[in-house]
Amino acid sequence: MLSASDTAIPALPQPNATRTPAFMSSPVVTRFAPSPTGFLHIGGARTALFNWAFAKNQDGKMLLRIEDTDRERSTEEAVAAILEGLKWLGLEWDGAAVSQYSRVTRHREMAEELLKRGKAYYCYCTPAELDAMRAKAEAERRPIRYDGTWRDRDPSTAPAGIKPVVRFRAPQDGETVIQDHAQGRVVIPNKDLDDLIILRSDGNPTYNLSVVVDDHDMGVTHIIRGVDHLTNAARQMQIYMAMGWDVPSMTHVPLIHGPDGAKLSKRHGALGVEAYRAMGYLPAALRNYLARLGWSHGDDEIFSTEQLVEWFTLGGIGKSAARFDFAKLENLNGHYIRHTPDSELLLHFKSFLPHVEGGEALLEALTPELETKLLLSLPGLKERAKTLVELMASARYLFAKRPLSLDDKANALLNEEGKAALKGAHEVLAAAAEWSGPALEAAVKAHAEAAGMKLGKIAQPLRAALTGTSTSPGIFDVLEVLGPEESLGRIADQLKN
RNA sequence: GCGCCCUUCGUCUAUCGGUUAGGACGACAGCCUUUCACGUUGUAAAGACGGGUUCGAUUCCCGUAGGGCGCGCCA
Numbered sequence: 001m002l003s004a005s006d007t008a009i010p011a012l013p014q015p016n017a018t019r020t021p022a023f024m025s026s027p028v029v030t031r032f033a034p035s036p037t038g039f040l041h042i043g044g045a046r047t048a049l050f051n052w053a054f055a056k057n058q059d060g061k062m063l064l065r066i067e068d069t070d071r072e073r074s075t076e077e078a079v080a081a082i083l084e085g086l087k088w089l090g091l092e093w094d095g096a097a098v099s100q101y102s103r104v105t106r107h108r109e110m111a112e113e114l115l116k117r118g119k120a121y122y123c124y125c126t127p128a129e130l131d132a133m134r135a136k137a138e139a140e141r142r143p144i145r146y147d148g149t150w151r152d153r154d155p156s157t158a159p160a161g162i163k164p165v166v167r168f169r170a171p172q173d174g175e176t177v178i179q180d181h182a183q184g185r186v187v188i189p190n191k192d193l194d195d196l197i198i199l200r201s202d203g204n205p206t207y208n209l210s211v212v213v214d215d216h217d218m219g220v221t222h223i224i225r226g227v228d229h230l231t232n233a234a235r236q237m238q239i240y241m242a243m244g245w246d247v248p249s250m251t252h253v254p255l256i257h258g259p260d261g262a263k264l265s266k267r268h269g270a271l272g273v274e275a276y277r278a279m280g281y282l283p284a285a286l287r288n289y290l291a292r293l294g295w296s297h298g299d300d301e302i303f304s305t306e307q308l309v310e311w312f313t314l315g316g317i318g319k320s321a322a323r324f325d326f327a328k329l330e331n332l333n334g335h336y337i338r339h340t341p342d343s344e345l346l347l348h349f350k351s352f353l354p355h356v357e358g359g360e361a362l363l364e365a366l367t368p369e370l371e372t373k374l375l376l377s378l379p380g381l382k383e384r385a386k387t388l389v390e391l392m393a394s395a396r397y398l399f400a401k402r403p404l405s406l407d408d409k410a411n412a413l414l415n416e417e418g419k420a421a422l423k424g425a426h427e428v429l430a431a432a433a434e435w436s437g438p439a440l441e442a443a444v445k446a447h448a449e450a451a452g453m454k455l456g457k458i459a460q461p462l463r464a465a466l467t468g469t470s471t472s473p474g475i476f477d478v479l480e481v482l483g484p485e486e487s488l489g490r491i492a493d494q495l496k497n
Numbered sequence: 498g499c500g501c502c503c504u505u506c507g508u509c510u511a512u513c514g515g516u517u518a519g520g521a522c523g524a525c526a527g528c529c530u531u532u533c534a535c536g537u538u539g540u541a542a543a544g545a546c547g548g549g550u551u552c553g554a555u556u557c558c559c560g561u562a563g564g565g566c567g568c569g570c571c572a
Contacts, residue, residue: 033572034572035571035572037571037572067572068572069571069572070571070572072571073571073572127569127570130569130570134568134569137498137499138498140498141498141499142498142499143498143499143500143568144498144499144568145499145568165570183501183502184502186501186502187501188500188501189500191500192499192500192501192568193500193568194568196569197569197570199570200570201570202570204570206569206570206571206572207571207572208572210572211572226566227501227502227503227565227566227567228565228566228567229566229567229572230501230502230566230567231500231501231566231567231568232567232572234501252502254502254503254565254566255565255566257564257565259508261564261565262564262565263565289509292509292510292521293509293510294509296509296510296511298510298511298512298520299510299511299519299520299521300520300521301509301510301520301521301522302521318510319502319503320502320503320504320565321502321503321564321565321566322508322509322510323508323509324508324509325508325509325522325523327508327522327523328508328509328521328522328523329522330522331521331522331523332521332522334534334535338535380534383533383534383535384533384534384535385534386534394533409532413532441531444531445531448531454531455530455531456530456531456532457531458531459531459532460531460532462531463531463532463533469532469533470532470533471532471533471534472532472533473532473533473534474531474532475531475532476531
């Protein structure tokens, strides 16, 4: 996925006279920077959405950088899942995805530069010693921080045989102030920030160094990420300043919690976006839902992605965490299903099938003839489905082969009374001159009226016989789509026993 | 433990000192109706608590409580 050619840093966009007015100081560049240690979870998806929406709103670019410097935990599968997830969600990035690991040499150089400037130093403490340090601090109820043992110690006193790490020499006095577009002005006392490791003993850079170097080199102007990075923002600012670089604009968005208010777990939202695809959600619906989690534009609830782009500002981002609510997502998804044109919905449905259990089989059974029937039934079906999974279930009767097996409720409908009504309906339908929904409806209604029956007394048994269930689209639509032969056949099947 | 942040109906949120505190989802009730939905009408439902500041606080400040995040040779 990340071939050598993919890892090149994309050239910065040249200010385009037609799209970037002269008064704009510089084009906006955002980035989404996931670490490939798992799938693209829902929080990451929203972060990507915000970065994307902001970049689009500003006529800027959103870059994608895979933070794969942890060689132990990064996997190719995760990278693939993240790219796939972003594509499914419709969040295309600009340029090629950048592998952070491909830039280690540059990161090491910057660590050297910091060393040269006296902004960093070698530390010879072993992991065991650091563990002991932490344990002791905890036991004495002191803040858990590196104690600065090697900060000012003469390297010539270094113990032999120990490969040192490089630590950043963080300012000890004063405070670091983050001007955050979502969080406001956040002040962190420097005494609470210790000397973080920027180069491991094996010579590989750590996250906080790499991000700063990459964001700077890639020309990132706006950093939008989760608040869990807020403390990192302070440390990173210190590195920016030590390097004499401009600090990008910062926006730390609140986190998404599970329905119970606690951290997202496997049970609820901590699923990959592919799980949402398998649950039958439409990308547009998920985008709309995610946008309303932590961001708002007045009372607007349902809006297109175009509107999101038009309206998106960092000021619209809130400060408090939101809970993930499947009921609302489902409602929105139902709205999107209902309002998607039939032919387009059919496309979504077909591309969804391979991702759901039993979907492959259905896809294989989908002959051109059946596809036509499905398309004709969609207006009735989509009105009743909140997810594509429900759509699949409700479309089953189209695929069913005679004789149909009935569910319990359908069976109950075909009691003696039901069968009697069905028999009458069969005669009326068999005699129908024109096989169309309206014509059949008129005929059956006339028959019901003549027999002094409520239409429901006939429609329900018909539904049971035709679909094998007690719920379906309008029964005359079902009849029309199924056609005379199949319809009469299904009814006759039930009349036999 | 230390630091930072958060707190409006059950949930997502509007409000940027003056509102009968609005909308949406969900819930409940009615209407529509061949089922289920859709649609539609209506109802219940909120400023965590305590102090200030102010003519006036949901809004500004302080404290308390509750919650979240961070404190790795992870990102």
